[in-house]
Amino acid sequence: MTVPARASARTIYRRNPSRAARPRPEEPGRDRFWWYFMRISGLVLVLMALGHMFIMHVLVQLRGEEINFAFVTSRWGTPFWRIYDAVLLLLAMTHGVNGARIVIGDYVANRTARSLLILLLVIVTALWILLGLLVVVFFNPDTAPSVGPFS
Amino acid sequence: MFGLFGYQVSWSQLAWFGHRASGLGVLLYLFMHVVETSTVLFGPEVYDAAVGIFKNLPARLGEIVLMAALVYHALNGLRVIAMDFWPGLTVYYRPLTYGVIAATIVAMVPLSILMITPFAPWNPV
Numbered sequence: 646m647t648v649p650a651r652a653s654a655r656t657i658y659r660r661n662p663s664r665a666a667r668p669r670p671e672e673p674g675r676d677r678f679w680w681y682f683m684r685i686s687g688l689v690l691v692l693m694a695l696g697h698m699f700i701m702h703v704l705v706q707l708r709g710e711e712i713n714f715a716f717v718t719s720r721w722g723t724p725f726w727r728i729y730d731a732v733l734l735l736l737a738m739t740h741g742v743n744g745a746r747i748v749i750g751d752y753v754a755n756r757t758a759r760s761l762l763i764l765l766l767v768i769v770t771a772l773w774i775l776l777g778l779l780v781v782v783f784f785n786p787d788t789a790p791s792v793g794p795f796s
Numbered sequence: 797m798f799g800l801f802g803y804q805v806s807w808s809q810l811a812w813f814g815h816r817a818s819g820l821g822v823l824l825y826l827f828m829h830v831v832e833t834s835t836v837l838f839g840p841e842v843y844d845a846a847v848g849i850f851k852n853l854p855a856r857l858g859e860i861v862l863m864a865a866l867v868y869h870a871l872n873g874l875r876v877i878a879m880d881f882w883p884g885l886t887v888y889y890r891p892l893t894y895g896v897i898a899a900t901i902v903a904m905v906p907l908s909i910l911m912i913t914p915f916a917p918w919n920p921v
Contacts, residue, residue, distance in 0.1 A: 691870045714840035741823035790839040
């Protein structure tokens with residue numbers, strides 16, 4: 646029985662430095678773009694997504710506020726928070742769905758099934774991003790109906 | 797290392813699995829959250845009813861799990877990024893992984909207490 650040669654620490658680093666995610670693709674191209682995208686958008690999302698959670702779950706409670714229609718109206722009364730929410734939506738959706746794409750790639754071995762699943766995911770994501778952006782951009786409290794359709 | 801279903805699972809394997817599970821969980825919540833927030837276009841009555849679905853103890857417990865998933869995914873993601881760009885840190889991957897898990901637990905103690913307070917059984921408001 647042969648004992649496999651122990652890879653030197655240096656080779657292990659080069660193969661997979663983080664030992665937690667993928668090593669950086671050697672060739673420049675789409676895969677390498679997404680490798681960098683996940684890390685850069687991840688850094689931005691640490692601030693923006695955790696900031697969003699901090700505002701909605703810590704600050705709101707400490708100030709005794711309540712999340713309702715009036716809260717959204719005053720919050721989206723300033724362009725800053727509309728832009729913040731639009732950017733957060735775009736980055737979180739893209740980062741999350743690309744992560745899901747990689748997970749699908751790991752578990753769905755059939756090429757056709759994998760392509761169809763990813764295509765479906767991309768279409769659904771595009772629709773959701775469109776819906777979210779339309780709401781963030783075009784929300785107008787003055788034209789919103791005061792009474793719902795079910796009353 | 798610890799035993800699970802007859803396998804020896806290392807904390808770093810668990811950290812990897814946790815990163816995927818928390819990421820997919822947050823993504824699923826995000827899809828729902830976009831729909832829920834979109835109801836704001838239908839006016840105050842519909843929106844207040846939609847967010848009202850989440851103003852109770854079970855939903856708040858779910859939001860605490862969401863917060864924990866996001867905090868863990870963020871910290872573990874920072875660890876992955878740090879090791880990808882400074883390969884020398886790989887030497888410390890084990891203490892860094894333990895640090896991420898510990899920091900998540902430490903951060904979630906005050907956050908959980910704060911978040912559960914309005915709907916806690918001991919605080920009937």
